[in-house]
Amino acid sequence: MRIYHGNIVYSKNKDELVELSNGYIIVNDEGIIEEVSNAIPEQYKNLSITDFGDDVIIPAFSDLHVHAPQYPNRGIAMDKLLADWLNEYTFPLESKYKDEKYAKEVYTKFVNDLVKHGTMHVVVFGTIHNPATDILVNELENKGIQSYVGKVNMDKDSPDYLIEETDQSIKDTETFVKKHSNNKYAKPILTPRFAPTCSFELLKKLGELSNKYKIGVQTHIVESLWEKEEAKNCFDGCRCDMHIYKEAGLLNQKPFIAAHFIFPSEEDIKLLKECNGCAVQCPDATTNVIAGIMQTGNILDKGINLGIGSDISAGSYLGIYRQVASVVRLSKIKAFYEKDIRTVNFKEAFYMATKQSGALFNKVGSLEKGYYFDALVLTDLNDSFNKLKPAELVERFCYSGDVTNIKSRYMRGILINKD
Numbered sequence: 001m002r003i004y005h006g007n008i009v010y011s012k013n014k015d016e017l018v019e020l021s022n023g024y025i026i027v028n029d030e031g032i033i034e035e036v037s038n039a040i041p042e043q044y045k046n047l048s049i050t051d052f053g054d055d056v057i058i059p060a061f062s063d064l065h066v067h068a069p070q071y072p073n074r075g076i077a078m079d080k081l082l083a084d085w086l087n088e089y090t091f092p093l094e095s096k097y098k099d100e101k102y103a104k105e106v107y108t109k110f111v112n113d114l115v116k117h118g119t120m121h122v123v124v125f126g127t128i129h130n131p132a133t134d135i136l137v138n139e140l141e142n143k144g145i146q147s148y149v150g151k152v153n154m155d156k157d158s159p160d161y162l163i164e165e166t167d168q169s170i171k172d173t174e175t176f177v178k179k180h181s182n183n184k185y186a187k188p189i190l191t192p193r194f195a196p197t198c199s200f201e202l203l204k205k206l207g208e209l210s211n212k213y214k215i216g217v218q219t220h221i222v223e224s225l226w227e228k229e230e231a232k233n234c235f236d237g238c239r240c241d242m243h244i245y246k247e248a249g250l251l252n253q254k255p256f257i258a259a260h261f262i263f264p265s266e267e268d269i270k271l272l273k274e275c276n277g278c279a280v281q282c283p284d285a286t287t288n289v290i291a292g293i294m295q296t297g298n299i300l301d302k303g304i305n306l307g308i309g310s311d312i313s314a315g316s317y318l319g320i321y322r323q324v325a326s327v328v329r330l331s332k333i334k335a336f337y338e339k340d341i342r343t344v345n346f347k348e349a350f351y352m353a354t355k356q357s358g359a360l361f362n363k364v365g366s367l368e369k370g371y372y373f374d375a376l377v378l379t380d381l382n383d384s385f386n387k388l389k390p391a392e393l394v395e396r397f398c399y400s401g402d403v404t405n406i407k408s409r410y411m412r413g414i415l416i417n418k419d
């Protein structure tokens with residue numbers, strides 16, 4: 001058991017950000033929080049204390065949508081729109097992952113950098129290649145990062161150098177699922193890329209795998225107006241993007257993760273809610289290559305689970321804290337230009353990136369009793385001439401901070417190095 005002292009900030013729900021100046025967190029030997037309080041409880045008086053002084057302790061972040069193989073392209077080709085960006089930059093890069101050595105090099109750095117930025121739970125796309133995606137799974141598993149990892153499926157309207165035969169795609173997916181199903185931390189998830197590159201036959205067969213192995217699904221849903229229209233060609237009578245996944249039997253298992261969800265119809269919303277799925281806002285990707293802004297406040301008000309993703313490399317920055325700031329910023333732009341849209345405040349965006357996103361994993365995303373001590377210690381954010389409160393320091397970190405402000409990282413109560 002150990003006690004941590006510092007300023008403590010975490011979300012209880014989307015409207016309540018707990019701020020405890022000079023607080024104590026008592027963590028047991030399994031790395032689980034026993035108590036959070038503003039004095040050391042009597043029975044813990046003899047425990048050793050790690051004192052972070054004026055620094056701020058917050059929960060580690062979760063990234064619910066990121067493409068690990070696209071890491072080498074982060075921050076370039078940002079003047080393209082989705083279809084050109086995919087064809088000219090993203091697909092050629094992803095084809096390199098037939099080379100396992102290349103995969104190992106990138107994925108090692110990607111996973112190290114995730115942790116460096118304070119992201120300890122992740123839902124991630126690989127590529128169509130099994131051996132490379134196995135490497136990604138193993139990197140995450142060995143680092144103990146709670147994650148869902150997908151081998152990508154794509155069998156139509158894709159370049160010759162990055163396309164699968166339908167049956168081979170299913171065979172490879174089944175092999176991937178079986179291989180990793182008993183992992184402790186890095187679990188497999190089905191990953192049809194998005195409707196335009198997947199035949200309905202492929203999706204139906206993935207639906208069978210989903211139900212046979214009780215395995216969830218991640219994909220891109222109504223991410224652009226082009227994609228929304230394209231999706232309707234999937235089969236005769238297709239009404240909307242989510243209708244495809246329903247008909248294919250892909251909405252029965254947990255989790256269902258819908259990246260973007262920018263242009264949903266009423267039916268998309270109804271179906272996502274019915275399967276208790278999770279939408280993921282990727283604000284930087286949205287502005288860089290996708291050209292659409294999510295109705296974040298309205299989605300939250302409808303009671304839909306809503307997390308945040310970096311969406312590297314349509315998104316350009318791996319740190320989720322910057323995305324928290326972008327969620328607030330974009331909601332203001334949307335509310336300014338459109339009717340019946342409300343803005344989102346910092347509390348809500350921070351909640352999305354921590355407790356709400358963390359709910360996909362095991363006991364992470366908050367610093368309440370019963371949660372794992374997956375936490376970051378933030379430093380060097382205050383000014384001598386204008387003392388800010390702990391919650392303000394966290395907001396400043398999200399807008400103006402970087403990795404140098406993360407002084408320590410704890411995963412399940414264990415201090416971890418960034419390298």
Ligand code: GUN
Pocket residue numbers: 067086090193194220223285311314
């Ligand atoms: N839609 C299909 N593939 C992708 C991808 O790799 N990134 C994003 N942002 N959208 C996609």
Ligand code: FE
Pocket residue numbers: 065067220259311314
């Ligand atoms: Fe994406």
